[in-house]
Amino acid sequence: MHTNEGKWKISDEIVGSRCRLFKNGRSCKGRYSCVRRVQALCIPAIHLHMTAATMQVSQQDFEKAQEQLKLLKKDPGNEVKLKLYALFKQATEGPCNSPKPGMLDFVKKAKWDAWNSLGNLSQDNAKQKYTELVSSLVSAESSSQVKDAAPEESRHDGYETIIVTTKNNITKIMFNRPERKNAISHKMYREIIKALEEAAKNDSTIAVITGNGEYYCSGNDLNNFTNAEAGETEKMAKNGAVLLKEFVAHFIDFPKPLIAVVNGPAIGISVTLLGLCDIVYASDTATFHTPFSQLGQSPEGCSSYLFPKIMGLAKANEMLLFNKKLTAAEACAQGLVTEVFPDRTFQKEVWARLKAYASLPKNSLAVSKQLLRGLEKEKLHAVNNQECEVLKERWLSDECLNAIVSFFQKKSKL
Numbered sequence: 496m497h498t499n500e501g502k503w504k505i506s507d508e509i510v511g512s513r514c515r516l517f518k519n520g521r522s523c524k525g526r527y528s529c530v531r532r533v534q535a536l537c538i539p540a541i542h543l544h545m546t547a548a549t550m551q552v553s554q555q556d557f558e559k560a561q562e563q564l565k566l567l568k569k570d571p572g573n574e575v576k577l578k579l580y581a582l583f584k585q586a587t588e589g590p591c592n593s594p595k596p597g598m599l600d601f602v603k604k605a606k607w608d609a610w611n612s613l614g615n616l617s618q619d620n621a622k623q624k625y626t627e628l629v630s631s632l633v634s635a636e637s638s639s640q641v642k643d644a645a646p647e648e649s650r651h652d653g654y655e656t657i658i659v660t661t662k663n664n665i666t667k668i669m670f671n672r673p674e675r676k677n678a679i680s681h682k683m684y685r686e687i688i689k690a691l692e693e694a695a696k697n698d699s700t701i702a703v704i705t706g707n708g709e710y711y712c713s714g715n716d717l718n719n720f721t722n723a724e725a726g727e728t729e730k731m732a733k734n735g736a737v738l739l740k741e742f743v744a745h746f747i748d749f750p751k752p753l754i755a756v757v758n759g760p761a762i763g764i765s766v767t768l769l770g771l772c773d774i775v776y777a778s779d780t781a782t783f784h785t786p787f788s789q790l791g792q793s794p795e796g797c798s799s800y801l802f803p804k805i806m807g808l809a810k811a812n813e814m815l816l817f818n819k820k821l822t823a824a825e826a827c828a829q830g831l832v833t834e835v836f837p838d839r840t841f842q843k844e845v846w847a848r849l850k851a852y853a854s855l856p857k858n859s860l861a862v863s864k865q866l867l868r869g870l871e872k873e874k875l876h877a878v879n880n881q882e883c884e885v886l887k888e889r890w891l892s893d894e895c896l897n898a899i900v901s902f903f904q905k906k907s908k909l
């Protein structure tokens with residue numbers, strides 16, 4: 496028999512060297528630790544299932560189980576270790592006949608209780624149960640290892656223009672039309688709305704928006720204006736305004752931290768939305784351009800309100816009235832971008848940081864975001880509404896139609 500009754504541990508030969516009842520066999524010191532330990536040892540009577548009650552386990556199987564137990568990587572916990580201890584004692588010594596330890600000898604008493612609870616269980620049955628219990632621990636550990644080895648990133652189904660994945664508590668929404676510089680088509684607006692709705696409800700802690708390829712996003716797909724049937728331009732403008740309002744509203748209301756990872760040039764609506772993101776990380780290859788007057792249009796994404804707040808009216812005017820394109824460093828100096836990274840290390844540095852952020856307590860982040868943004872929400876919805884009303888008119892103007900015709904005649908690139 497290999498129990499060390501004087502010390503608070505179960506023999507290595509019973510439960511393996513990693514499975515001591517208490518680490519280092521230390522004895523209980525102080526009332527608090529005693530109480531904690533009693534809680535840890537408060538085990539129910541041991542009634543293992545007799546799945547193979549009639550099958551006799553050989554001495555060889557029993558010894559093999561003892562060896563397997565030593566190889567377990569994960570500590571099975573005190574409750575299981577007590578079961579193993581009790582079954583081992585019953586299997587090797589028979590029913591518990593030793594005197595009951597005193598009430599204050601917590602560990603000895605827990606072990607005695609576990610053994611005693613087996614009553615008159617035969618030594619063969621105890622061996623059987625011991626072997627079954629070890630076998631269940633071994634298979635639980637190997638199936639959890641298989642699970643750990645599986646790829647963690649899960650891709651969400653049902654998207655064509657974006658790639659939506661969740662990994663490490665981060666839902667990533669990636670613009671995925673690199674051959675069009677990630678221009679946002681009508682379909683993409685709708686898919687982003689759907690992805691934000693999913694990300695708001697799923698288990699992820701934060702959401703990230705980024706672009707696939709060289710560009711972050713070239714803004715509204717100008718084909719959105721050319722697909723209208725003849726005589727249907729008013730309807731097209733009206734529907735466009737409804738869609739835009741809904742799209743921007745989803746950014747205003749998004750309940751979790753929303754982070755933009757700006758991997759390259761950003762144009763138009765992809766820039767204005769940055770004011771509604773909680774953090775903006777940019778590669779040093781990124782540029783920020785809102786050429787609204789050049790296109791005969793007007794600001795959206797609540798930028799008419801948020802940009803002056805973020806960067807001051809004068810700087811906002813340069814961008815929103817006079818089409819000034821900012822470098823990443825300039826955008827950072829003006830508060831639109833949180834931090835700029837060298838392109839070479841951009842992805843590595845940013846994702847390491849995001850992984851750490853996403854391990855923070857989810858609910859705390861959500862309520863804190865609500866405190867930071869909540870008071871502004873009503874105002875932002877009003878601004879969104881107004882911007883969409885103005886744009887609806889702009890899209891019907893000659894200034895806007897001429898700019899779009901010029902783009903498609905390839906006379907006018909930004």
Ligand SMILES: CCCCC/C=C/CC(=O)SCCNC(=O)CCNC(=O)[C@H](O)C(C)(C)COP(=O)(O)OP(=O)(O)OC[C@H]1O[C@@H](n2cnc3c(N)ncnc32)[C@H](O)[C@@H]1OP(=O)(O)O
Binds near residue numbers: 674
């Ligand atoms: C529901 C409606 C809501 C509306 C909300 C309103 C939002 C306002 C805005 O977003 S305004 C901003 C609009 N964007 C632009 O004006 C950008 C237009 N694009 C360009 O100027 C250039 O393409 C470029 C500077 C982005 C890149 O130039 P480059 O020479 O490097 O590459 P190409 O021009 O050859 O681009 C490759 C192909 O991609 C097409 N493309 C790029 N951006 C857009 C776009 N925004 N809309 C439509 N198509 C775009 C481009 O035409 C090329 O196509 P091709 O290979 O068929 O020629």
